[in-house]
Amino acid sequence: MDTTDLWTVATIIGMTLVTVLTRSFFFLSSKTWTLPAWAQRGLQYAPVAALAAVIVPEVITTQGHLIGTWQDARLFAAVAGLAWFYWRRGLLGTIIAGMAVYLPLHVGLGW
Amino acid sequence: MKAWLDHQDFRAGVRDIAAVSPGMAAWGVMTGVAMVKSGMSLIEVLLMGIFVFAGSSQLAAIPLISAGAPMWVILATAFCVNLRFMVFSAHLRPYVMHQKRWQRMLSGYFMADLGYVFFVRRFPTPATDPVGIRAQEAYWAGIGAFGWISWVGATLLGIALGNSIPVAWGLGFAGILALLGVTCSMVTARLRVVSVGVAGTAAVAAIALPLKLNIIVAIAAAVAVCLLLEKLQSATLDTQ
Numbered sequence: 046m047d048t049t050d051l052w053t054v055a056t057i058i059g060m061t062l063v064t065v066l067t068r069s070f071f072f073l074s075s076k077t078w079t080l081p082a083w084a085q086r087g088l089q090y091a092p093v094a095a096l097a098a099v100i101v102p103e104v105i106t107t108q109g110h111l112i113g114t115w116q117d118a119r120l121f122a123a124v125a126g127l128a129w130f131y132w133r134r135g136l137l138g139t140i141i142a143g144m145a146v147y148l149p150l151h152v153g154l155g156w
Numbered sequence: 157m158k159a160w161l162d163h164q165d166f167r168a169g170v171r172d173i174a175a176v177s178p179g180m181a182a183w184g185v186m187t188g189v190a191m192v193k194s195g196m197s198l199i200e201v202l203l204m205g206i207f208v209f210a211g212s213s214q215l216a217a218i219p220l221i222s223a224g225a226p227m228w229v230i231l232a233t234a235f236c237v238n239l240r241f242m243v244f245s246a247h248l249r250p251y252v253m254h255q256k257r258w259q260r261m262l263s264g265y266f267m268a269d270l271g272y273v274f275f276v277r278r279f280p281t282p283a284t285d286p287v288g289i290r291a292q293e294a295y296w297a298g299i300g301a302f303g304w305i306s307w308v309g310a311t312l313l314g315i316a317l318g319n320s321i322p323v324a325w326g327l328g329f330a331g332i333l334a335l336l337g338v339t340c341s342m343v344t345a346r347l348r349v350v351s352v353g354v355a356g357t358a359a360v361a362a363i364a365l366p367l368k369l370n371i372i373v374a375i376a377a378a379v380a381v382c383l384l385l386e387k388l389q390s391a392t393l394d395t396q
Contacts, residue, residue, distance in 0.1 A: 049197040053221060057200060059231045060217060061207045067238035069264025071245040072252050075313035080246060086386070087379040088247040089280070091349050092273040094355035094378035095240050096339040098371040099269065102363055105334045108362050119329060126333045130340045139337035140179045147333075150222050151326050 110130040122147035165291040169298020172274045173306070178186060179334025180270070180303075181310035186328035187211050188314020189321050194218045194312040198315075203310040209265065209304060211331075212368065213237040237365035243375060244272045250282040251275075266300030268307070270338060274299055277342060347382045 066073075079085075079150045105112055112120075126143030129135070150156045160166050191201045208214055213234040220230045245264060252260045275296060283289045314321070321327070321376070343349055355378035362370035 046177075049199045050225065053196065053200050054203060056217075056221065056227050056230050057208065058253065059211070059227065060204070060234045063231055063234040063238060064210045064212070065261055065265045067235060068241040068267040069244045069248045069261045070242040070246055072260035072264055073257065075253075075257060079250065079343070083383060084246075087383045088243070089276070090351040090379050090382040091243055091247060091375055092276055093339060093342050094351045094375045095244075095269060096273065096335050096369065097352040097355040097378070098240075098340065098341070098359035098374035100332055100335050102359050102370065103329075106235060106360060106363055107298055111363075112359065117331075117350070118326075120332065123331060123336060126336050128341065130337050134341075136175045136334060136337040137178060139340075140176075140333045143333035144182075144330050147329055148325070151329075152324075 116154075116156045118147045118150035118154075121150055121156075160297050160396045161296050163291070163294035163298075166298040166375045168278070168330075169274070169278060169295040169300075170302040173270065173299045176270055176334040176338060177302070179330040179332075179337075180311075181306055182327045182329075183211060183331030184307045184310025185314035185317065185321065186323065187214055188311040188316075189318060189323060189349050190218055190314075191311075193323070196221060201314075201315055205315055206308055207307075209268075209307065210234070210238060210282045211307070216368070233270040233367055236369060239369070239372045240375060241267060241272075243372070247276065248272070251279070254289060263296060263300075266296070266304060268303050270335070271296075271299040271303050273338060273342065293368040347385060350385060351378040351382050354381045 080088075104123050107117075122143040125146040126139045129142035130139045188201075188205060191204060196204070196218075204214060204217075215319060216233050216237050217230050241264075245268060248267070252263050255263065275292075278295060279292050283292050339352060343352055355374040358377040359370045359374035362373045364370075365373065
């Protein structure tokens with residue numbers, strides 16, 4: 046295994062600080078201020094938006110491009126996960142149903 | 157600490173995160189595997205796996221570190237990939253301002269996507285009474301503690317397994333399926349459906365942006381469209 050490089054260790058410490066500083070960015074100032082009411086209201090749509098923004102590209106794009114084929118294991122896995130969720134409502138079942146479709150198609154058929 | 161562990165909201169937080177942890181754990185294992193394969197030393201891999209606690213910024217940083225990119229490039233990348241958490245911190249500010257600054261920073265450290273989502277789902281408005289504040293803190297501690305332990309545990313497992321799990325299997329997709337299930341459980345109102353549609357479309361349309369900036373663009377677009385529709389809705393109600 047490669048040797049430990051102080052520069053890389055410093056980079057990792059820096060990344061930890063980035064984690065803390067971005068996630069507590071608006072917690073840092075102790076001054077009293079509140080977000081304008083419209084922004085506060087708008088933020089209630091942020092959680093689902095963030096989830097969708099992470100998920101959709103992971104399912105229908107490859108290397109920064111829309112996929113051009115339906116032979117992609119992720120499409121079928123997502124449909125299987127969705128079907129399970131609306132049938133039974135369990136998160137664990139959603140994951141298992143999706144992977145049960147994903148792995149054979151992806152590892153077996155190379156989709 | 158003991159009082160927290162016994163608090164029913166702490167246990168609720170643990171339960172909520174436990175429901176998605178198989179998916180997150182698969183993601184964590186694959187992050188561990190990716191770190192080992194990058195050629196970083198064991199100490200570096202362990203430090204990153206234990207402390208950084210940010211899956212997407214770790215995955216973005218790994219190729220840059222192996223390529224010997226300058227530190228500022230790696231940190232700027234990590235910063236951009238984490239931008240959505242700045243938005244989340246604006247949302248959660250009213251929930252934590254009664255804490256001391258170091259406690260707020262610690263609260264921030266434990267914020268993950270799903271932790272944030274579960275928290276605002278359970279507590280749509282900040283509590284003002286001591287009992288409510290205590291419940292919110294206990295819940296945050298539950299999702300934070302269990303989320304951190306399962307993520308870091310899974311990453312360590314991935315580091316240990318190293319080369320015996322082929323990355324090509326794509327086990328990390330289980331994490332996306334977990335997020336998918338959570339999204340479905342949250343889409344309960346019509347405007348939330350709109351939010352999902354707009355954000356998903358915008359994230360794909362803006363996919364060419366570097367550093368996952370498409371995510372922040374998508375959140376902004378979805379929030380803007382939903383606010384606009386809200387306004388139109390109330391305007392039509394007023395005229396009726």
